[in-house]
Amino acid sequence: MNRVLPIRFMAGRFLDLLIVLFGVSVIVFMMIRLIPGDAVAIMLGANTEITPERIAELESRIGLDKPIVVQYFDWITGILQGDLGTSIWTGRPVAKEIMANIWPTLELTFLSVLFGAGLAVPIGCFMAEARGKTAEVLVRVMAIAGLTIPSFWLGIVLIFLLAKLLPGAAMLGYVPFTEDPLGNLQRMILPVFALSLPMLANLSRLVRSAMLDALGQDYVRTAKSKGAGRFRVVYWHALRNALIPFITSVGVATGYLLGGAIVVEQVFAIPGLGQLVLGAISERNYPLVQSSILVLTFTFVMVNFVVDILYAIIDPRVAQR
Amino acid sequence: MMRALRQDKLLLFATIFVAAQVVLAILAPIVGGDPIEQVIMARMKGPSFEYLLGTDQLGRDILARILFGYRTSLITCGLAVLLALVVGGSLGMLAAFYRGWFDRIVMRFMDVLFAFPIILLAIGIIAVLGPHALSASVAIAVVYIPIFARLLRGPSLVICESEYVRGARAIGASDLRIVFRHLLPNLSSVILVQASLLLSAAILVEASLSFLGLGAQPPTPSLGQMLSEGRNFLLLNPWPAIFSGLAILFLSLGFNLLGDALRDSLDPRLRKNSGI
Numbered sequence: 001m002n003r004v005l006p007i008r009f010m011a012g013r014f015l016d017l018l019i020v021l022f023g024v025s026v027i028v029f030m031m032i033r034l035i036p037g038d039a040v041a042i043m044l045g046a047n048t049e050i051t052p053e054r055i056a057e058l059e060s061r062i063g064l065d066k067p068i069v070v071q072y073f074d075w076i077t078g079i080l081q082g083d084l085g086t087s088i089w090t091g092r093p094v095a096k097e098i099m100a101n102i103w104p105t106l107e108l109t110f111l112s113v114l115f116g117a118g119l120a121v122p123i124g125c126f127m128a129e130a131r132g133k134t135a136e137v138l139v140r141v142m143a144i145a146g147l148t149i150p151s152f153w154l155g156i157v158l159i160f161l162l163a164k165l166l167p168g169a170a171m172l173g174y175v176p177f178t179e180d181p182l183g184n185l186q187r188m189i190l191p192v193f194a195l196s197l198p199m200l201a202n203l204s205r206l207v208r209s210a211m212l213d214a215l216g217q218d219y220v221r222t223a224k225s226k227g228a229g230r231f232r233v234v235y236w237h238a239l240r241n242a243l244i245p246f247i248t249s250v251g252v253a254t255g256y257l258l259g260g261a262i263v264v265e266q267v268f269a270i271p272g273l274g275q276l277v278l279g280a281i282s283e284r285n286y287p288l289v290q291s292s293i294l295v296l297t298f299t300f301v302m303v304n305f306v307v308d309i310l311y312a313i314i315d316p317r318v319a320q321r
Numbered sequence: 322m323m324r325a326l327r328q329d330k331l332l333l334f335a336t337i338f339v340a341a342q343v344v345l346a347i348l349a350p351i352v353g354g355d356p357i358e359q360v361i362m363a364r365m366k367g368p369s370f371e372y373l374l375g376t377d378q379l380g381r382d383i384l385a386r387i388l389f390g391y392r393t394s395l396i397t398c399g400l401a402v403l404l405a406l407v408v409g410g411s412l413g414m415l416a417a418f419y420r421g422w423f424d425r426i427v428m429r430f431m432d433v434l435f436a437f438p439i440i441l442l443a444i445g446i447i448a449v450l451g452p453h454a455l456s457a458s459v460a461i462a463v464v465y466i467p468i469f470a471r472l473l474r475g476p477s478l479v480i481c482e483s484e485y486v487r488g489a490r491a492i493g494a495s496d497l498r499i500v501f502r503h504l505l506p507n508l509s510s511v512i513l514v515q516a517s518l519l520l521s522a523a524i525l526v527e528a529s530l531s532f533l534g535l536g537a538q539p540p541t542p543s544l545g546q547m548l549s550e551g552r553n554f555l556l557l558n559p560w561p562a563i564f565s566g567l568a569i570l571f572l573s574l575g576f577n578l579l580g581d582a583l584r585d586s587l588d589p590r591l592r593k594n595s596g597i
Contacts, residue, residue: 016432019429019432019433020432020433020436023429023430023432023433023436024433024436024437027433027434027437028445031445031446031448031449032449034449144574144577144578145570145574147577148521148525148570148573148574148577149570150525150528150529150548150566150569150570150573152528152529152532152548153548153562153565153566153569153570156548156551156552156555156562156566157562157563157566159555160555160556160559160562163555163556255437255438255439256438256439256440258438258441259438259439259440259441259443260440260529262440262441262444262533263440263529263532263533266532266533267552277444278444278533278534278535281444281447281448281452281535282534286448289444289445289448290445293437293441293442293444293445296438296441297436297437297438297441297442300436300437300438301436304436
C-alpha cells in the first residue's frame with residue numbers, strides 16, 4: 001500500500017476543484033442579481049414605505065451601486081475572510097446565523113451517510129452471495145421500493161407509528177450532542193433512518209452488482225482454489241474491488257442527503273439550515289439564502305474532492321489515466 | 322416493441338402501471354370529481370363508499386385531489402425532463418460534435434452545475450423565480466441539464482467517430498443532417514431509458530419542493546402540498562398524509578421500474594445479470 005501519489009494527478013484535481021468552486025461562487029453570486037423586479041425594493045419589504053433614499057441606502061449597504069465585477073470581487077474576498085454579509089432583517093452577521101444552524105444539518109447528513117453506506121456493504125454482499133434465494137429476492141424488492149420511498153413521507157409515517165406505539169417518546173426537535181448526548185441520538189434515530197433509506201437501497205444494489213462482478217473474476221476463483229475460506233474470499237478478495245465504484249457513489253449520494261436533510265428537517269422540526277433557508281426565502285432575505293447555498297455547496301464539493309483523492313489511493317489505475 | 326412487451330413481464334407490468342396512473346390523471350375530472358369543493362359536514366372522514374380515500378381537514382375529496390395532484394406532478398416533471406433533454410442533450414451532442422474549446426467550456430459549465438446538491442440548486446432557483454409550479458419545472462430542468470449533457474456526450478463521441486458518420490461527412494452531409502439523421506436515432510434508446518429514470522427522480526424532487534411550499538401553490542392540488550397539510554392533522558386523521566405519500570411512491574416507482582425494464586430490454590448485453 002506504500003505508493004507515492006502521482007503529483008500531476010493531485011495537481012490536476014486541485015485545479016478542477018478551484019475551477020468548480022469559482023463557477024459555483026459566480027452562479028450563487030448572480031442568483032441575487034437575477035431576481036425579477038427590483039430586488040432592493042423587495043428586500044425592503046412590504047411594511048416599510050419604499051422611498052428612493054431608502055433604496056439608495058440599502059443599495060450602497062449591499063454594494064449594488066458598484067460595477068458588477070467589483071461587487072463580485074468584494075463579495076468573494078469577504079467570503080474568503082469569513083464575512084458572509086449581514087442578514088437584512090436581524091442585522092446579525094450571516095456567518096453567525098449559519099453557524100447556529102449548520103450543526104444539526106451536518107450531524108443528520110453525517111449520521112445518514114454512516115448508516116446508509118455502512119449497512120449497504122453487508123446487505124449488498126448478502127444479496128450477491130445468496131443470489132436467487134427467496135430471502136434475497138425479498139431484500140431486492142425492498143431495495144427497489146426503498147429507492148422511491150419519499151424520505152419525508154417515510155418520516156411522517158414513522159412519527160405517526162411511534163406516536164401510536166410509544167406515546168411520550170421524544171422524537172421531534174433537536175438537542176445539541178454536547179448538552180445531552182443520549183437525547184441527541186434518540187432524536188436522530190428516526191430522521192436518520194428516513195433520510196438514509198433511499199441511499200441504503202441504492203448503494204446496496206450497487207454493492208450487489210459490483211460483488212457479482214467481482215465474484216466472477218479469475219482472482220476470486222484462484223483464491224477459492226487455493227483453499228481460502230468463504231469469508232476470506234467474499235470480504236477480502238471480492239469486496240475490496242467491489243468497493244471502488246461504491247466510494248464514488250457515496251460522494252455523490254452525500255449531495256442528495258444534504259438536500260434531502262433540508263426536507264427531512266422540516267418533518268422532524270429540526271432547527272437546521274433547512275429552516276434557516278426556507279425562512280429566509282419567505283422573508284426574501286436573499287443574502288442569507290445565497291450564503292447558505294454557497295456554504296452547503298462548497299461542503300459538498302469538498303467532500304467529492306476528498307472522495308476523488310481517496311479513489312485514486314485505493315485504485316491507482318485512476319491516477320494513471 | 323409489442324414483442325418485447327410480451328416477452329418481458331417486468332416491462333409489461335411497468336408499462337401498465339405507469340399507463341394506468343397517467344390515464345387516471347388525464348381522466349381526473351371524470352373519475353375524481355372536484356378537488357377543491359369543500360363539504361363542511363364531511364371533514365376528516367376515513368375511506369368510505371362515498372369518498373373512496375376519505376376527505377381532508379376542509380372536507381375535500383382526497384381521491385380527486387390525488388388525481389389532480391398526479392396531473393400537477395406529471396405536467397411539472399414532464400416539462401422539466403423535456404426541457405433538460407432539449408437543452409442538456411443538445412449541449413452534450415454539440416460538445417461531442419464540435420469538440421475543442423466549445424466542448425471544454427460547455428462541459429466545464431456542466432461540472433459546475435453538477436456540483437450543486439440537487440434540492441439546494443432547485444431551492445436557489447425558486448428563490449429567484451418565486452414559488453410556482455412553473456418555477457419548479459425550470460428548477461428541476463436546470464438541475465438535470467448537466468446529467469443529460471454528460472449522458473449524451475459519451476455515446477455521441479463514439480458515434481461521431483464511426484465509419485458511417487465519416488462516410489456521411491465525406492459525401493458532404495451538413496452538420497444538421499448528421500445530428501438529426503445519424504446521431505439522434507442512435508441515441509434514442511439511451512434517451513428513452515434515462516428520461517424515464519429521471520422522471521421518477523423528478524417526481525420525488527417536485528414532491529419535496531411542493532412539500533416545502535416551493536412548488537405549485539394552492540388552490541392547485543399537488544401531492545407534496547397535500548402531504549404537508551396532512552402532516553398537521555396526522556394524529557386526528559392520518560389518511561390524507563398516507564394516501565398522498567403512497568401516490569408519490571407509486572408514481573415514482575412506476576417510472577423507475579419502466580426505466581429499468583426498458584434498459585434491460587433495449588440493451589441485450591445487460592439482460593443476463595440485470596438488477597431485477
